[in-house]
Amino acid sequence: MIRALVLCFACAACASDLPTVDASVSDAARAQAYPVLIPLDDILTDAALPSRAAPLGDGLRARGARLSRSRIAAPGGSDLAARGARLRARAEALRNADI
DSSP states (O other): OHHHHHHHHHHHHHGGGSOOHHHHSOHHHHHSOOOOOOOSHHHHHHHHSOOTTHHHHHHHHHHHHHHHHOOOOOOSSSOHHHHHHHHHHHHHHHHHSOO
16 A cells, blocks of 8 residues: 555656646647537446357357367377388478479
8 A cells, every 4th residue: 555655656756747738638629529428328238238159158168178178199109210200201202392
């Protein structure tokens, strides 16, 4: 709490040389009419409605659970050196292929 109070005083001390907000607003902006305000009741009732994507959520959560349970199988066999040699030979053949 004390840190927040010190921070507020520090910010207030730094703001003493800043121009006032009224000076930064142009005359054209001051001449504009105030915006029309609408009641928030309609917006808040729309926010309480269920989302159109809500029915998809259960399926997506189930799919995520299945994916997190699945495991990627390790490469078969313990002869990784032979597999690497085959892959290098295949890559070399692809590099030397006529296009």
